[in-house]
Amino acid sequence: MKQKFKNLMFVLMSVVVFFGYTSKLLAAKETIVIAQGADAKSLDPHSTNDQPSSRVSAQIYDRLVEQDTDMNVIPGLAEKWEQIDDVTTVFHLREGVKFHNGEPLKASDVKFSLDRMKKSPQVSHIIGAIESVEVVDDKTVKIKTAKPFGALTSHLAHTAASILNEKAVKESGDAYGQKPVGTGPYKFSNWQAGDRIVLVANEDYYKGVAPTKTVIFRNIPEGTNRTIGLETGEVDIAYDLEPVDKDMVRNHKKLDFVEEPSLSMTYLGFNTKKAPLDKVQVRQAIAYAIDVDSIVEAVYQGGAVKANSPIGPKVFGHNPNAKNYEYNPEKAKELLAAAGYKDGLKIKLWTNDNPIRRDIATIVQDQLKQVGIDVTIETLEWGAYLDGTARGDHDMFILGWVSVTGDADYGMYPLFHSSTHGGAGNRSFYSNAQVDELLDKGKNSVNPEERKEAYIKVQEIVQEEVPVFTIAYPSDNVGKQKNVKNFKMHPAGHHRVYGATVE
Known part of the structure; x- marks a missing residue:
């Protein structure tokens, strides 16, 4: 009898252990x-525009419209919208959507979010074309642009255009980036x-x-x-x-x-406000001194292709014929001599703690040494790296850019327009009146061919003046x-x- 009882207890204990183990497995599968x-640097989408932060924020927030994996614009918090004229679009919000704090989604939150975004030095350029956001009623928003803006919905799908809850933002104040509230x-x-x-x-x-x-x-x-x-x-x-x-x-x-394939590119940036990088010949010399094919082979090992432009083939407006710098160290030496640096020069190269960028920096250091440029590599923590390049403390730097909207306006306006110096994207502090004019033309047109023509010309200019040297389009x-x-x-x-x- 005692043995039977022991056997029964053993079976019962085994069942308990089994189900306990199984429940642990099931619990693990919920994560x-x-x-x-x-x-992440911040989970406030208006205070930063870096990829690690966006990857987290994208789960927390929704936007008026979204882009699917084929980059098609699809409904988001707005279930439908209509374009009234060249500068006016009306968005109709979904019923029954709640923020994480229980507050209902209202048109006033949309207005608050986009108005707040327009005041942000980091991300205002993304919706800089918007002139006004008007609350028609609790579920209807009217957005007007100062001029026609062909990429409006693509830009509203950007993670920085996420819709925030006005009450939550105001309650948290400066700490909001650590206390995000969305509808996602x-x-x-x-x-x-x-x-x-x-x-x-x-x-x-x-x-x-x-x-x-x-x-x-x-x-x-x-x-x-x-x-x-x-x-x-x-x-x-x-x-x-x-x-x-x-x-x-x-x-x-x-x-x-x-x-x-992605919408990203990796580039070597130059602080065009600092000598000797304020000279085009020095920047061109560096471009000729870098063997990009060796970088693509050694660092990316098949996971990237050599770039000829700041925007890749998957981005609207790409110029396949833009200038492609072929490896030519003798040409580099000639340009350095013409710029007054026949005996070489010393320069600092910043990177963050990213293995691929560190490897690129090491190769670039070695290749530039061959033409008389002595490069010192400095590796910074990600937040300090972004802050320092936004202030212009650097000489050269390695960074990436993702044309998140799939449109040349986003791919080039932040990097090259004179209004976006620093944290907004133009960490080269590059200014060119003709480039500004062409970027504005591309932004303010709803004619695809006219836009494409403007962007093709921009790529020709920036590839010649080299405020950034685009290395590769990584997958x-x-x-x-x-x-x-x-x-x-x-x-x-x-x-x-x-x-x-x-x-």
Whole structure:
């Protein structure tokens, strides 16, 4: 009898342990852990425009309109809209949408968000064409542009054009970037600076509650460590794997490697307000001294193509015939001598703690040494790097730009217009009246051919004057566990997690 009782207890305990273990597994499946190479700078979409921040913000907020993975503009918080004339568009908001703090979405929140965005030095240029935002009623907003603006809806789909709750922003004040409130599929839970940001599913999301209850964004700067996280199962999705790790992930029986063309480019920027980089000949010399093919092969290992323009082939307005600098160190030496630097010069090159950019910096340092340019590399923390280049403390720097809207206006206006010096994008502090005029023309036209003609000319000028030397068009990649389903990459790089599951 005692033995039977013991056997029964053993079975019962085994069942308890089994179900306890199973419940733990089920609980684990309610969480997706995503590793990226830098921590967010802020979750206030009006205070920064960097990719690590946008990748998190994209889960918290919605926009009036969205762009799908084919870059088509689709309804967002506005279920429909109509263009009244060349400068007026009316947007009709969805019924029943709530912010994470329980406040209903109203037209006044849209006006507040876009008006606030227009005052931001970091992102105002994105909707600089907007003259006024008018509340017609609680569910209707009228947006007027000062002039015709062909890319309006594409720009309103930008993560910086996310709709904020007026009450939440005013209550949090300067701390809002650490207390974001949106209408998106995930709500902000907590932020352990330098380590992780935790989001939880929004139970009131208008499209339906997300199947995965928790999303954790981990800050893992070293690409190899992100790959190790995949191997150990600590990480479900890892963004931006290093080329050296690609084959390992491809060949791992439990992992998938996904690589797709993006809207991004990597560039070497020059502070055109500082000698000797204020001379076009010096900038051209540096461009001729860099062997881009070797960088693409050694650093990207097939995950990028050589660039000939600040915008890539997937972006509207790309000029396939813009000047392409071929490796020519002798030409570089001639240009340096003509600029008064026959005996060489010394210069500093900034980069952030990004393995690919560090590798590029090392190669550039070596190649420039061959033509008499002594380069000192300085590596800065991401926030300090953005702040310093916004102030103009640098000489040269390595950075990327994503033409998030798929349109040349966004791809070039922030980088080259004289009104966007610093944090808004023009960290080269470049000014050219003709470029300004052409960029304004492209922005203020609704004629696609007229716009394209203006942008083609801009690319010809900037490739000749070289305020930035565009190196490559990298592909986006992610590594993920095979049991992660329904995760789709977005060409703009801020991939949406909504709908993804771990099976």
